[in-house]
Amino acid sequence: MNKKLKIAILTSGGDAPGMNAAIRAIVLACNRYNYDCIGVYHGYNGLINADIAKLKIEAVNNIIQQGGTLLKSARCPELRTKTGVQQAINTLIKEQIDALIVIGGDGSFTGLLAIAEQWRGQVIGLPGTIDNDLDGTDYTIGFATAINTAIEAIDKIRDTANAFDRVFIVELMGRNSGHIAFNVGVACAAEQIISFENFHPSQAEDKLAELAEEIYAEQKSKDNSYLVVLAENLWPGGAMHLAEQLKEQFNIDCAACVLGHIQRGGSPVAKDRILATKLGVGAVQAIKVGKSLLMLGERDNEIVEVALSETIKHSKTVNENLVAAQQNILALTARSN
Structure with a gap:
């Protein structure tokens, strides 16, 4: 029989279309494995202020097509301080959370790494940012x-x-x-x-x-x-x-x-809905087998695991062929016509 894990989830930083699809997938996967899924509201502020609630299937039944995020999002300057990190960890311990999934960008993952340095629970990141600037994944949710x-x-x-x-x-x-x-x-x-x-x-x-x-x-x-x-x-x-x-x-x-x-804003396109769903389910499955300190992404249509510390290095660039085509052929041809 599976251990009754408590998995918390939050969305942090700028919102991205598809975040709700990821939340839905996580809640459904938790239900499948008989885990409790705890929603943290307003990003890391929700951890610091204990603004949390259990997420049930009824809450996510009709959100896959919605932009924004059911859990709300926010910046959290306090998490850049030792006091803020400790307050967030205190909530995780008090609420007996076993794992934390964060959907966001590099700032969100930096905060997650800060928590992981002092907290024994599992941490998983999902790439949720329209900027597509996280290393280790071809595309981010919302792009x-x-x-x-x-x-x-x-x-x-x-x-x-x-x-x-x-x-x-x-x-x-x-x-x-x-x-x-x-x-x-x-x-x-x-x-x-x-x-x-x-x-x-x-x-x-x-x-x-x-x-x-x-x-x-x-x-x-x-x-x-x-x-x-x-x-x-x-x-x-x-x-x-x-x-x-x-x-x-x-x-x-x-x-x-x-x-x-x-x-x-706006309703996420099919590509974002599908990517978010696959990554959301994958996050719960990764937690199920004891994995941590990872971001789940997608490369060449395959789900991949990337060390959180590697995702925020900003080595990922725009495809060189696209840049070369624009500069050397497409733009010049358009201007000569």
Whole structure:
């Protein structure tokens, strides 16, 4: 007979479409193995403040298609302190929790590692972030939906840009990763993609002149729009400042659009629902056989186990073939037509 384990689950940091699908899978797997599943609300704050409740199947029956997170999410500065970590551990001990599953990104996993240093329970991480910037997994939960959301928005922007032969600069999320910017830029046939893979802020002056030259060439034809996809936290001052610089220095009118948090919301696409479900079930199965200090991810369509300490090193980059294709073929061909 299986030991009656108590498995706690929380979502931390920025929300990502598919988190609810992962929560549902964990609850169902716990039910299958006769484990108690404990929901921790508002991220690590819920551990520190003992804001928890048992999760029953009824609570997750109709959430697989919902964005956001049933458990709510939050940043938790307190967990960066020794006192905060100890308070979180005290709750885990008091509630007799055997294992903790955290769905989040690198900051969430850093907090989980801090707890694991002083707590004997099992810890498992699931990659839940639209930024796709965790090492060891091809894709993170939420990335595919964020890509689709941004594509839909930019396709609409392109319609308006074409109608007026306008220049649009669209800033996308990703924090310090170019996965969203490059994938969306290629999918939307952007004339320019400015991302961490092909630009450094020290090159801003040269890049500005290059943009102006290309935009002038496009505008001579009288029938072309021009789309720049920009990764956030990269251009000094962001998309708004870039538009201002083009106007002030080259008299080029640009419309700047920051998609922002719209990329985090919405119903998760099938890819995120399926990935989240597989990883959620896998997390409970890993706990069942005594595993810990792991993130479950997916590589080449296979579930993989990665040491938590390895997932936060930020060595994962945008596919080199995608970057090369955009820079050497796709963009140049589009500009010559």
